[in-house]
Every structure is written in structure tokens, then in C-alpha cells.
Amino acid sequence: MQIWAVANQKGGVGKTTTAVALGGLAAADGHRVLLLDLDPHGSLTCYFHLDPENLSGSTFTLFRERQKLDANLVRQLVFNTPYPRLSLIPATTGLATLERQAIGSDGMGLVVSQALAQVWDQFDLAILDCPPQLGVLMVNALAACQRLIIPVQTEFLALKGLERIVHTLNMMRKSRNRPVPYVVVPTLFDRRTQASVSSLRTLRNTHGDTVWPGVVPVDTRLRDASKAGVPPHLFSPDGRGVLAYTSLLHFLDDQILRNRA
Numbered sequence: 418m419q420i421w422a423v424a425n426q427k428g429g430v431g432k433t434t435t436a437v438a439l440g441g442l443a444a445a446d447g448h449r450v451l452l453l454d455l456d457p458h459g460s461l462t463c464y465f466h467l468d469p470e471n472l473s474g475s476t477f478t479l480f481r482e483r484q485k486l487d488a489n490l491v492r493q494l495v496f497n498t499p500y501p502r503l504s505l506i507p508a509t510t511g512l513a514t515l516e517r518q519a520i521g522s523d524g525m526g527l528v529v530s531q532a533l534a535q536v537w538d539q540f541d542l543a544i545l546d547c548p549p550q551l552g553v554l555m556v557n558a559l560a561a562c563q564r565l566i567i568p569v570q571t572e573f574l575a576l577k578g579l580e581r582i583v584h585t586l587n588m589m590r591k592s593r594n595r596p597v598p599y600v601v602v603p604t605l606f607d608r609r610t611q612a613s614v615s616s617l618r619t620l621r622n623t624h625g626d627t628v629w630p631g632v633v634p635v636d637t638r639l640r641d642a643s644k645a646g647v648p649p650h651l652f653s654p655d656g657r658g659v660l661a662y663t664s665l666l667h668f669l670d671d672q673i674l675r676n677r678a
């Protein structure tokens with residue numbers, strides 16, 4: 418199983434859209450995909466028209482039952498979406514209490530890693546949708562993932578969020594004893610605005626080869642797909658956003674192959 422985390426220490430940059438778009442495309446390519454919602458706001462859960470207020474099992478259950486994690490428990494939390502090979506462990510608002518519960522508790526930083534180990538052979542790819550702040554949930558995602566995808570809106574304040582998460586990665590490197598490979602993905606790019614063009618130029622000049630060569634453009638059909646609860650590639654197969662995410666998935670796959678060579 419490959420484990421990818423989608424994270425940025427700023428909201429509104431396209432994390433959930435990126436997770437669903439990549440997951441949907443990977444599933445369409447024949448891979449068994451598991452999406453995990455690690456955000457207390459439950460945007461990924463809401464995408465599939467589930468209510469985070471009214472779920473009996475969720476990613477919160479993994480933390481609550483962390484002393485009893487086994488394959489049966491994890492499988493019970495998996496929701497099969499209407500789309501072939503695309504599954505989800507949703508979020509509930511209980512995730513918001515984890516920071517308080519984590520104080521003085523052992524083993525809270527590796528819960529997601531341990532949970533995924535229980536279903537390792539049942540999925541080809543797990544994608545973790547993270548909250549926009551550093552805490553026990555993001556620490557879990559960074560500890561579990563083999564690759565980090567950082568969506569960055571092409572505007573000035575989002576670049577500051579990127580600086581924060583790169584700083585977090587440098588801190589995590591000391592505890593993992595190995596770096597977390599990451600790819601910066603420029604999102605919500607609007608070539609008509611000077612602010613977007615200037616921010617993209619700054620992003621590439623500052624972060625170099627860590628930035629994906631493409632961009633995800635502003636595309637209202639991505640928002641419409643979210644409203645409909647449909648993976649973007651099924652809602653608008655020829656949309657600009659879908660074509661961009663298809664290119665990104667190929668880029669990520671090529672990176673994996675190069676690393677294995």
C-alpha cells in the first residue's frame with residue numbers, strides 16, 4: 418500500500434478536492450483506494466454526503482479504540498462509496514477533542530499508521546486528508562505517509578502556510594530519522610490575475626524542484642462536483658481541473674517508479 422497525505426497549515430487551498438480527485442482517478446485506473454478524513458470539519462466526509470454529526474464509526478473511533486485496534490475494527494469503519502474501488506473512513510466532530518485527550522496519553526502519534534497496517538493488503542493506496550493546523554492529527558498523517566502532497570493556493574497568504582508546513586517537516590525529520598518526500602501543488606491558479614501569476618513565480622523560485630511543474634487552475638466544475646458528491650473525473654471528465662489532476666497523478670506515479678528503480 419502507498420500512503421499519501423494531503424496537508425497544508427492553511428485552509429481553503431484545495432486539500433479535500435485534491436484528495437478526492439486523486440483518489441477517484443486512481444480508483445478509475447483500477448487501484449483499490451481508501452480515503453481517510455482526519456479533519457474535524459469533515460469536509461471529505463461531507464463531500465460524499467455523509468453527516469459528521471451522525472456517524473457511529475469514524476477515524477475518531479481509531480483513536481478512541483487505539484488499544485484494541487485490529488483488522489476487524491478497521492474494516493467496520495470503512496464506508497464503500499457508490500464508486501468502484503473508492504472507499505472512505507469518514508470523520509466525526511469528536512476529532513476536535515483529540516488535542517485535549519492527547520495530553521499525557523501514550524501512542525497517540527502512531528494510531529493511523531497502526532490502523533492502516535491492519536488493512537495493508539486490502540488497499541493499494543490510502544490518501545489522508547489533514548486538518549489545516551499542526552496537532553496530533555497532522556502528526557499522525559506525517560508519521561504514516563510515504564509521500565506528502567501540499568496544495569498551495571497561488572496567493573501570498575497561502576505561501577506563508579507552505580513555509581509553516583515545511584518547517585514542521587524539518588522538525589518531523591528528526592523523529593522519523595528520514596525525510597518525508599513532498600510535492601508542492603499550485604492550486605486555484607488564475608492566469609488572468611497578476612497576484613496569481615506573481616505568487617506562482619515566487620513559489621517556483623523559492624521552492625524549486627519540490628514544486629510540481631503543472632498547476633491546478635480555477636475551475637468551477639470542481640466546486641460543482643463537490644456539491645454533487647461526485648468525484649471530479651466522473652462529473653466533468655474533460656474539465657480543466659480534472660486534466661490537471663490527471664497530469665499530477667501521472668507525475669506522482671512516475672516519481673514512485675523512479676524511486677524504486
